[in-house]
Amino acid sequence: xxxxxxxxxxxxxxxxxxxxxxxxxxxxxxxxxxxxxxxxxxxxxxxxxxxxxxxxxxxxxxxxxxxxxxxxxxxxxxxxxxxxxxxxxxxxxxxxxxxxxxxxxxxxxxxxxxxxxxxxxxxxxxxxxxxxxxxxxxxxxxxxxxxxxxxxxxxxxxxxxxxxxxxxxxxxxxxxxxxxxxxxxxxxxxxxxxxx
Amino acid sequence: xxxxxxxxxxxxxxxxxxxxxxxxxxxxxxxxxxxxxxxxxxxxxxxxxxxxxxxxxxxxxxxxxxxxxxxxxxxxxxxxxxxxxxxxxxxxxxxxxxxxxxxxxxxxxxxxxxxxxxxxxxxxxxxxxxxxxxxxxxxxxx
Numbered sequence: 001x002x003x004x005x006x007x008x009x010x011x012x013x014x015x016x017x018x019x020x021x022x023x024x025x026x027x028x029x030x031x032x033x034x035x036x037x038x039x040x041x042x043x044x045x046x047x048x049x050x051x052x053x054x055x056x057x058x059x060x061x062x063x064x065x066x067x068x069x070x071x072x073x074x075x076x077x078x079x080x081x082x083x084x085x086x087x088x089x090x091x092x093x094x095x096x097x098x099x100x101x102x103x104x105x106x107x108x109x110x111x112x113x114x115x116x117x118x119x120x121x122x123x124x125x126x127x128x129x130x131x132x133x134x135x136x137x138x139x140x141x142x143x144x145x146x147x148x149x150x151x152x153x154x155x156x157x158x159x160x161x162x163x164x165x166x167x168x169x170x171x172x173x174x175x176x177x178x179x180x181x182x183x184x185x186x187x188x189x190x191x192x193x194x195x196x
Numbered sequence: 197x198x199x200x201x202x203x204x205x206x207x208x209x210x211x212x213x214x215x216x217x218x219x220x221x222x223x224x225x226x227x228x229x230x231x232x233x234x235x236x237x238x239x240x241x242x243x244x245x246x247x248x249x250x251x252x253x254x255x256x257x258x259x260x261x262x263x264x265x266x267x268x269x270x271x272x273x274x275x276x277x278x279x280x281x282x283x284x285x286x287x288x289x290x291x292x293x294x295x296x297x298x299x300x301x302x303x304x305x306x307x308x309x310x311x312x313x314x315x316x317x318x319x320x321x322x323x324x325x326x327x328x329x330x331x332x333x334x335x336x337x338x
Contacts, residue, residue: 015247052318
């Protein structure tokens with residue numbers, strides 16, 4: 001390889017690297033955000049249709065709280081990444097900003113006001129579905145979390161064997177969050193805070 | 197009342213709710229906010245700067261060994277078929293994606309208002325995600 005060939009190889013590699021960086025950091029991130037919001041909108045619309053068909057009143061606290069939480073996730077979906085979570089946890093640790101712990105108590109209180117057991121279960125399922133989308137957004141956006149989840153997934157397979165894809169994905173994601181001390185209730189708290 | 201009690205009263209008179217401005221904490225808070233807001237752009241810019249630095253370094257290394265006209269020509273001559281095809285396919289894909297995304301946003305803008313109005317007739321206290329009509333993050337939420 002002569003001097004000019006070496007030079008052209010440098011130019012082509014550097015330009016390809018720039019394009020790759022743009023794709024990963026800007027282009028792909030934008031697609032992922034759109035996808036996240038789209039999926040969250042679909043769940044929110046499902047909740048609306050569920051209430052419209054008479055299962056739960058629009059003025060019920062459980063409906064309002066669930067919708068508010070989803071609105072928060074949609075609004076600040078761009079800040080829902082492992083990097084942003086680390087920044088948020090550092091902010092809570094080193095500055096005066098403190099998390100507001102309100103989700104769990106509010107949610108349990110709202111659920112207790114729902115008299116129908118089936119409706120309560122359905123609402124919990126919708127909430128789990130929205131958290132599943134949040135899990136996907138956070139984990140698939142970070143190579144560190146992806147590798148950790150793959151490891152945990154393999155360990156779970158070896159221990160419990162295969163049961164169902166949905167459960168496997170959910171349990172692996174929850175254990176990955178636990179491994180990195182990410183509390184899902186804190187995410188809901190933040191979603192509620194920003195949607196207020 | 198002794199002097200000590202007077203001093204205590206003076207301290208007690210201070211409004212406890214008034215927070216003392218902590219410059220260090222404020223700077224930390226702003227740093228986290230900036231890192232959160234511009235972290236990705238910062239990494240992208242650093243990557244581009246690194247590429248420019250590599251090219252500049254290569255230019256310096258080859259300075260005097262070959263003429264600039266020869267180098268420019270050799271870069272063009274060295275653009276291989278595989279590279280050209282991959283770049284063309286990549287660019288076409290990106291172009292089609294951007295066009296599709298614009299169409300999707302226009303559709304969203306056209307339908308979102310109507311859906312909101314219809315939903316408000318059923319649920320007047322309907323809450324919103326506060327995105328723009330195109331379904332994008334608002335400037336103040338960035």
